[in-house]
Amino acid sequence: MSRLRLTATFGVMLSVVLMSGCATMFVDTGLKDVTASEYMKPPEPKPVQLLFNFQTKGAANARATKFLTDEVTHAVQSSGLFSSVSTQPVTGGSLLSVVIDNIPVTEDAFSKGFTTGLTFGLAGNTVTDGYVCTVDYSAAAGSQPIQVKTRHAIHTNVGAKKAPEHAVQAKSPEEAVKTMARQIVGNGLKDLSNDPRFLQ
Amino acid sequence: MRRAVLALASLLALAGCASIRLPEPTASIENVSALRNSAIGRAGVSSFSLAAGKSPALDKSVGVRGSTIAPEKGSFSAYLGDSLRSDLRAADKYDADSPTVILGDLVDNQLHAAGASEANALLSVRFRVKRSSDVLYDKVIDQRASWKSSFVGAIAIPDAINHFGEQFRLILLQLYQDPQFQAAMAPRLH
Numbered sequence: 443m444s445r446l447r448l449t450a451t452f453g454v455m456l457s458v459v460l461m462s463g464c465a466t467m468f469v470d471t472g473l474k475d476v477t478a479s480e481y482m483k484p485p486e487p488k489p490v491q492l493l494f495n496f497q498t499k500g501a502a503n504a505r506a507t508k509f510l511t512d513e514v515t516h517a518v519q520s521s522g523l524f525s526s527v528s529t530q531p532v533t534g535g536s537l538l539s540v541v542i543d544n545i546p547v548t549e550d551a552f553s554k555g556f557t558t559g560l561t562f563g564l565a566g567n568t569v570t571d572g573y574v575c576t577v578d579y580s581a582a583a584g585s586q587p588i589q590v591k592t593r594h595a596i597h598t599n600v601g602a603k604k605a606p607e608h609a610v611q612a613k614s615p616e617e618a619v620k621t622m623a624r625q626i627v628g629n630g631l632k633d634l635s636n637d638p639r640f641l642q
Numbered sequence: 643m644r645r646a647v648l649a650l651a652s653l654l655a656l657a658g659c660a661s662i663r664l665p666e667p668t669a670s671i672e673n674v675s676a677l678r679n680s681a682i683g684r685a686g687v688s689s690f691s692l693a694a695g696k697s698p699a700l701d702k703s704v705g706v707r708g709s710t711i712a713p714e715k716g717s718f719s720a721y722l723g724d725s726l727r728s729d730l731r732a733a734d735k736y737d738a739d740s741p742t743v744i745l746g747d748l749v750d751n752q753l754h755a756a757g758a759s760e761a762n763a764l765l766s767v768r769f770r771v772k773r774s775s776d777v778l779y780d781k782v783i784d785q786r787a788s789w790k791s792s793f794v795g796a797i798a799i800p801d802a803i804n805h806f807g808e809q810f811r812l813i814l815l816q817l818y819q820d821p822q823f824q825a826a827m828a829p830r831l832h
Contacts, residue, residue, distance in 0.1 A: 493671050493732065501789070501804040502811060508665045529669075531734035537678075539671035578671060583678050 467618040468609035469625075470595040476521075476628035482635040483522050489532040490524040490579075497543040506544075513620050514540055517627040523635055535583035540575065540627055547572040547595065568606055571596045573622055577630040579640065588640060590633040594626040660709045664807050667725035669732035673811060676818040677733035683829030684737035685730065685744055685771070690723030693747035693768060704753040706802045707795050711753070718810075719748040722767065725810045729818075742778075742827065745770045749782060755802035758793035762786070763802075765809040769817055771826040779826035785813035 494514045496506040518538065519527050526532070547570040573594045580587045596618050597606045605611060612618035634640055692701040701719050703712040713721040726744060730736035750766035764786050771779035789805050792798045817823050 491732070493669055493674060495668065495670050498800070498804050501801070502670065502808045503804050504665045504668070504807045505803075507668055511668075530731065535734075537671075537674070541671065 466599045466605075467612045467615055468597040468599070468606055469612055469618050469621045470597065471608045471610055473592065473594050473625045473629050475625055476632045478520075478522060480632050481521050481523055482641065484641050487523060487525040488534055488536055488581075489526040489528065490518075490536045490538045491532050492518055492527050492529060493537070493539045495539075495541050497541060499545060500543060503544070510542070510619070510623050513623045514542075514627050517624050518631065521628065521631045521635075523631060523640075535580075537578075537580045537583075539578040540630070541578075542623065542626060543574045543576070545572045545574060567600050569598045569600065571598070573626055575626040575630045577627075577634055579634055581642075588634060588637050590630050590637070592626050592630040592633065594622050596622055661703075662709060662711045662803055663714045664711065664721065664803075666714055667721065667728045667810065669728050670811055673729045673815050673818065674733045676815060677729060677735050680818065680824050680827075681829075682735060682824055682827035683742065684735050684740050685742040685827060686736070686738050686740045687723055687727045687730065688743040688745045688772070690719045690726075690746040691748070692717070692719055693749045696749065700751045701748055704751065704806065706753060706755045706799055706806075709799060711803055711806055717748075718751055719746065722746055722748070722810050722813070726814055729814060742771065742773045742830075745772065750784075753802060753806050755791060755798055757791055759791060760788060761791040761798065761802055761805070762788040763806050763809050765813050767813055769823070771823065773830070779823055781820070781822065783813055783816050783820075785809050785816060787812070 492515060494507065494511055496503045496510055498506070515527060518524065518540070524536075524538070527538075573596070575592045575594070577590050577592075578587045579589075596612075597609050599605065612621060692698060701717040703710040705711075723746060726746075727736060747768040748766075749768055750764055752764045753761075754763070755761035764784065766782060766784045768782045769779065770777055787805055787809060789801065791801065
């Protein structure tokens with residue numbers, strides 16, 4: 443069979459599995475939502491400029507950035523760590539950068555999907571997407587930034603497969619991704635607020 | 643996230659082809675930091691267009707395995723100008739009324755993602771900085787990238803979109819880090 447024909451066959455099988463509703467997403471429970479009381483709030487919160495970027499394997503993913511911008515902005519606003527959040531420069535020059543990078547945890551995801559497709563979903567598999575969130579905060583232009591990193595994961599069951607342990611099923615892919623974003627940014631901000639330099 | 647991308651890519655594979663639009667540019671921390679940490683003054687953004695004598699196709703779309711990538715609006719050269727404006731605004735270095743302006747001509751724009759193991763892209767732009775009629779900076783910058791690809795379109799196409807889109811950010815980062823550009827953009831007494 444030629445490579446082109448093989449590729450087409452793989453694609454069709456994968457499509458059948460994905461579109462038949464045999465894939466279910468689970469958000470890892472390693473991170474949870476952060477409550478308002480868990481943030482160490484400064485006595486006088488300052489305005490901050492927020493820059494958010496989503497990456498896939500280190501490369502900027504513009505469409506995912508657009509999709510998650512509102513969720514991330516809301517997470518920063520609701521933390522109460524800042525008096526206001528803007529995409530434009532603010533008085534005092536404080537800058538908060540949030541980067542979420544989607545890194546492969548299951549390297550052979552396509553092979554697993556292919557096996558599942560070949561058996562019409564009977565041989566189920568779990569594929570895991572890892573996410574690393576890097577939060578950088580500079581109190582003013584030229585000041586030494588504070589950096590914190592948090593990690594999260596989304597597990598996807600393809601075909602007949604038991605739910606993964608330590609994970610909560612999401613109602614939809616959109617809910618899974620937005621929950622991951624809210625939790626990974628919230629926990630990053632919590633760690634930032636616990637850094638003594640943040641309150642100075 | 644990958645499942646959603648795979649489902650989309652699979653639908654595209656079944657449909658045969660698709661047109662993918664690059665969303666409006668957003669400023670990145672790396673580019674904004676490069677501008678904030680330099681001593682450059684505020685500037686405006688003037689014309690960004692296709693270089694004279696080049697094929698208009700370079701400025702409109704690129705192909706990736708039967709699909710096309712195009713900017714959300716206008717042309718790739720206009721997209722680059724918008725990216726520059728977005729970076730300057732986010733770094734508080736933008737002034738639409740400044741006598742110092744940055745211009746750009748798109749010289750080359752390629753994406754090759756048909757290979758089973760490696761893909762690459764090239765973006766080439768002639769940047770100029772002008773103050774009134776004086777040309778303070780005039781240089782062609784090449785941004786080359788290569789990355790691991792896959793024979794599976796569902797993996798290769800999204801990767802190609804991301805890397806191609808990042809070319810515009812990376813060529814601007816090269817510009818910001820160029821000492822000659824920084825010297826040309828140093829604040830001057832009016």
